[in-house]
Amino acid sequence: MREITIREALNEALQEEMKRDDAVILFGEDIARMQGAFKVTAGLLDMFGEDRVIDTPLAETLVVGGAVGMAMAGLRPVAELMFADFLGIAMDQLCNYAAKMKYNCGVNVPLVVRTACGARGSGMHHSQNTEGWIQNVPGLKIVMPSTAYDAKGLLKSAIRDNNPVVFFEQKTMYGLKGEVPEGGDLVIPLGKADVKRQGGDITIIATGGTVHEALAAAAELEGRGISCEVVDPRTLLPLDHETIIESVKKTHNVVIVHEAPKIGGIGAEIAAVIAEEAIYELESPVRRIGAPFTPVPFSRPLEKAYVPDRERIITTVMELLSPEGV
Amino acid sequence: MVTISREDKIGLYRQLVLNRIFEEKTIELYRLEGIPELPHSNLGEEAIGVGSCYGLNADDYVVPDLRIRPALITKGVPLNEICADMYGRLGGTTNGRATSHHMGYPSLGVVGTSGIIGGHLTISAGFGMASKIRKDKRVTLCFFGDGGSNRGDFHTSINFASLKKLPVLYIISNNQYAEGMPVESHISIKDIADRAAGYSMPGKVIDGNDVLEVYREVQDSVERARNGEGPTLIECKTFRLRPHCEAHPETRSQEELDEAWKHDPVPRMEKHLLHEKILTESEMGDIRKEYTRQVDEAFEFGKSAPYPPVEELYNSVYDGEAEWVRS
Numbered sequence: 043m044r045e046i047t048i049r050e051a052l053n054e055a056l057q058e059e060m061k062r063d064d065a066v067i068l069f070g071e072d073i074a075r076m077q078g079a080f081k082v083t084a085g086l087l088d089m090f091g092e093d094r095v096i097d098t099p100l101a102e103t104l105v106v107g108g109a110v111g112m113a114m115a116g117l118r119p120v121a122e123l124m125f126a127d128f129l130g131i132a133m134d135q136l137c138n139y140a141a142k143m144k145y146n147c148g149v150n151v152p153l154v155v156r157t158a159c160g161a162r163g164s165g166m167h168h169s170q171n172t173e174g175w176i177q178n179v180p181g182l183k184i185v186m187p188s189t190a191y192d193a194k195g196l197l198k199s200a201i202r203d204n205n206p207v208v209f210f211e212q213k214t215m216y217g218l219k220g221e222v223p224e225g226g227d228l229v230i231p232l233g234k235a236d237v238k239r240q241g242g243d244i245t246i247i248a249t250g251g252t253v254h255e256a257l258a259a260a261a262e263l264e265g266r267g268i269s270c271e272v273v274d275p276r277t278l279l280p281l282d283h284e285t286i287i288e289s290v291k292k293t294h295n296v297v298i299v300h301e302a303p304k305i306g307g308i309g310a311e312i313a314a315v316i317a318e319e320a321i322y323e324l325e326s327p328v329r330r331i332g333a334p335f336t337p338v339p340f341s342r343p344l345e346k347a348y349v350p351d352r353e354r355i356i357t358t359v360m361e362l363l364s365p366e367g368v
Numbered sequence: 369m370v371t372i373s374r375e376d377k378i379g380l381y382r383q384l385v386l387n388r389i390f391e392e393k394t395i396e397l398y399r400l401e402g403i404p405e406l407p408h409s410n411l412g413e414e415a416i417g418v419g420s421c422y423g424l425n426a427d428d429y430v431v432p433d434l435r436i437r438p439a440l441i442t443k444g445v446p447l448n449e450i451c452a453d454m455y456g457r458l459g460g461t462t463n464g465r466a467t468s469h470h471m472g473y474p475s476l477g478v479v480g481t482s483g484i485i486g487g488h489l490t491i492s493a494g495f496g497m498a499s500k501i502r503k504d505k506r507v508t509l510c511f512f513g514d515g516g517s518n519r520g521d522f523h524t525s526i527n528f529a530s531l532k533k534l535p536v537l538y539i540i541s542n543n544q545y546a547e548g549m550p551v552e553s554h555i556s557i558k559d560i561a562d563r564a565a566g567y568s569m570p571g572k573v574i575d576g577n578d579v580l581e582v583y584r585e586v587q588d589s590v591e592r593a594r595n596g597e598g599p600t601l602i603e604c605k606t607f608r609l610r611p612h613c614e615a616h617p618e619t620r621s622q623e624e625l626d627e628a629w630k631h632d633p634v635p636r637m638e639k640h641l642l643h644e645k646i647l648t649e650s651e652m653g654d655i656r657k658e659y660t661r662q663v664d665e666a667f668e669f670g671k672s673a674p675y676p677p678v679e680e681l682y683n684s685v686y687d688g689e690a691e692w693v694r695s
Contacts, residue, residue, distance in 0.1 A: 115429070
């Protein structure tokens with residue numbers, strides 16, 4: 043099958059949805075002439091014109107607030123926040139408008155906020171995984187794809203969804219290639235996890251960039267006789283309990299991995315769901331791997347120590363399954 | 369300059385009276401028996417919402433703040449539904465999910481907002497942008513107060529609106545107080561409308577207690593916006609005759625309040641109508657009676673409507689099936 047990068051997959055999703063529906067417009071800083079800080083919107087200004095690919099001033103309250111207004115007026119804006127770290131600036135517009143207007147006055151807010159997350163040598167204000175900031179805001183949906191296939195199918199679904207969706211793109215992965223069929227209408231429903239690798243001894247639940255670390259760890263552990271199942275929730279809100287619990291019932295051991303800080307991260311929610319729904323299925327304690335409770339550091343060795351990687355996953359799995367052999 | 373017909377003068381007056389009676393009733397009931405929704409009275413500021421919205425098209429957008437109920441009523445939001453929302457009952461706009469403070473009424477172009485002052489300024493720019501993209505000739509009226517003008521969103525929104533020549537009117541009710549803070553203690557400039565110059569857009573200071581002036585000036589700017597000439601900042605000078613909310617004590621001097629009552633927009637309009645021989649005292653009395661009855665009935669409706677079933681808690685968090693909201 044054809045292989046394309048996540049960047050290309052996202053671009054295709056935007057293109058296809060803009061062709062499909064005139065109401066879809068793009069709104070954000072430097073997305074038109076500059077084609078996006080990460081070039082996700084490349085070529086779209088030429089294709090759709092400046093009424094549909096709109097550069098905004100440097101003002102995240104406007105990027106999100108303006109997009110909320112357009113969505114309430116019946117358009118389907120896809121706003122781009124250049125970095126997920128900037129989410130805090132637009133919190134009022136996102137959490138008090140986008141998330142609440144359906145409840146407040148029955149109006150749908152069909153809005154997607156795309157944003158780039160993850161550490162990449164850019165220091166504490168351009169590296170964070172901020173999904174934890176918004177994961178308990180009723181009214182929002184949160185998506186975090188890990189492959190080109192998922193990125194395309196999930197973004198197309200997010201655009202068609204009548205609810206506000208925050209779409210996190212791991213910036214280290216924009217160039218990552220994966221199989222995506224040419225043509226057709228690739229749509230992946232929100233709220234459905236994907237089993238990225240089948241296994242019988244332990245379930246590794248990983249999000250975003252850590253999915254690939256989990257897969258690398260699983261390949262390495264296979265050589266040590268441990269069969270890992272890798273589950274990618276893909277959508278963090280709503281969370282697919284069913285797929286997670288099914289896997290727990292199969293392997294009876296769980297490690298949860300994400301790049302956001304471990305404290306208060308989505309891993310805490312997943313662990314709690316497992317405790318509530320399948321604690322007697324467990325043969326070992328649920329272990330979480332997340333970032334330490336520090337800002338994202340700049341220096342390369344510090345950042346490497348910060349971001350959960352395959353070594354930490356391997357060590358944790360070994361601690362759980364063969365404590366004497368670590 | 370916009371001319372105002374006799375019929376429109378009567379229409380404007382009727383809205384003023386209706387809104388005054390609604391406010392008086394709200395204050396009275398809150399004192400006598402309580403109302404679940406804490407009233408933030410617009411008493412004395414009615415002319416701004418009425419004069420601004422009286423001449424709008426049905427599909428023009430109104431983005432209100434919490435003290436601009438006259439804009440909603442003038443746009444046509446039914447009194448019964450407002451009252452049901454104030455009491456958290458069925459029969460309102462959200463079956464008790466939300467108060468009337470930041471209610472929306474989509475079929476009348478009334479945009480739901482939030483209980484947090486000033487967040488709706490960028491939302492309003494979005495509505496203006498949508499109209500510009502669709503070339504639908506709708507205008508958006510964004511209402512806020514002197515307090516709200518201090519948010520960064522004020523700068524962000526009017527900069528963008530002026531840049532893109534959006535059909536948005538920014539209408540400030542400068543009622544001299546932001547909660548307890550007198551305007552001179554929190555704004556560095558005498559006329560907020562002067563700030564428009566910094567955004568290369570027109571700014572006007574008008575008498576917010578003169579419903580005819582508000583109507584004329586807003587209509588003038590609406591026409592400009594509809595013609596694609598961009599936004600206007602309109603500062604309506606007025607005075608908040610009640611405390612910030614009915615739960616707060618009055619902290620201002622009786623002397624200051626007595627002076628403010630002299631500029632009450634309702635008797636001012638009555639004087640004009642009598643002078644122009646448009647209405648007689650007795651006709652005005654009939655209008656008051658008619659609206660007193662309507663307002664009484666609306667409050668009776670709101671008070672006596674049933675409470676929503678608990679099931680309503682889970683409705684409309686999301687569009688579509690969302691079982692997980694119960695977890």
